[in-house]
Amino acid sequence: MTRRQTLAGMGALAAAGLMGLPARAQAKTLVVPTLGGVWEQYWRSTVAPAFTKQSGAAVTLDVGNGRVWGANLRAAGVAKPPYSIVMTNEVFASGLRKEGFFEKLDLSKLPNYADLYPLAKKTDGWGAIGAVSPIGIGYRTDLVKMPPKSWKDLWNNPEFKGRIGLYNFANSAGKMELLLFSKIFGKDQYDVDAGFAALEKLGSVIQVDFNLSTGLASGEIVVAPFDFGEIARLKKQGLPVDCIIPEEGMIMFDQTINILANAPEKELAYQYANFLLSPEVQGMMAKEFFISPTNSKVVIPAELKADVPISGADMDKILTWDWNFVNEKQGELSERWAKTLK
The missing domain is CATH 3.40.190.10 (Periplasmic binding protein-like II)
Known part of the structure; x- marks a missing residue:
């Protein structure tokens, strides 16, 4: 400061x-x-x-x-x-x-x-x-021809393949990613089998514990979950980025x-x-x-x-989650995450 x-x-x-x-x-x-x-x-x-x-x-x-x-x-x-x-x-x-x-x-x-x-x-x-700090989908406006509109676009847009960033499971956002994808592709947030199946179909991703900005700045990542405040800071540094509210809702x-x-x-x-x-x-x-x-x-x-x-x-x-469920199954979910994501 x-x-x-x-x-x-x-x-x-x-x-x-x-x-x-x-x-x-x-x-x-x-x-x-x-x-x-x-x-x-x-x-x-x-x-x-x-x-x-x-x-x-x-x-x-x-x-x-x-x-x-x-x-x-x-x-x-x-x-x-x-x-x-x-x-x-x-x-x-x-x-x-x-x-x-x-x-x-x-x-x-x-x-x-x-x-x-x-x-x-x-x-x-x-x-x-x-x-x-609400989290939507952040992306590079100069490296993406078709901007994302929904979380499902991570799977459906071929531009993103191999260039998707995610928080890892150690970060609370990584846990939310799992619950979100379980909700989107399964019955509800508790349907983690559907969430892990979706993550497996996502293919190779770039995982970080807390800093996705470096990958987005270098172009190694072109799309990832981002909080709007971080995107605002990156814009002020001159990086061509934007963030959208996904159709299915935000995490935070x-x-x-x-x-x-x-x-x-x-x-x-x-x-x-x-x-x-x-x-x-x-x-x-x-x-x-x-x-x-x-x-x-x-x-x-x-x-x-x-x-x-x-x-x-x-x-x-902004969506909310059952953290008691996550904490009770923390070890099991962490192990499955490590085995599932490439």
Whole structure:
């Protein structure tokens, strides 16, 4: 992040009234798990200071990812968690929820929850999705004569053969690919035999754990599942790419907010959760990371719509999945994936 971006972010928070409260004695500290890289930088420079101004509490960042935070929680045990709040991918959150780490949300302490899109409330009150990166089909506009319209085009368009990118099964998007193809070619998301059969027919693909952009930039990949924010960043770098909403619907990278049942700072955790779900912070995250706000009160400004095209009614086109099913069969599905994909 540049100094100008940091100052602009601070200014936006001040304008939104989130930094206008007088500082109080910092008697409490909230440990906030956060992703690294640009997320850590933005949280450290902008989001955490704004919450401190609003709440009077200090913020300590714990940089990692869902796998790391899950391991830390299991090592500490349900009774004495190191965190009060965790925002992570639902695939990790659902497993921890089933193990008893999280409590059902006290919605009286989360007034902003009422304004969330239905998509963000899919956990029946056990969590709230605070960030969404919708995933459609990204492609090279200069290397593809017939742009994709549906996921089935990965099989039907001969231009794509041998030049398709997919996330591998270790990535949550890889798991979603399997469930999506099971749904499209079988009875439902649970019909994984149909999903694996479809993957086998797809032939040779280029698999990555997290970075499809390098392959798309080199032309090794001409089509792949891509989140719209990443395509926006690649466009700004001058790469001839685009992303479409497939006819069958989108998948997504999500970040679900969860409150620990035995949180050391539970009231502060609820304050922080409501802060993250506010229209002001949701709007700022859309501008900074090109994610789609989950608070329906956020209106994407005209100058940002090209970078954040998915909002409003289009949020209903994002599909959701049974992560308990995936977690229960994780080992079996991972082994079949490795044997199936070339």
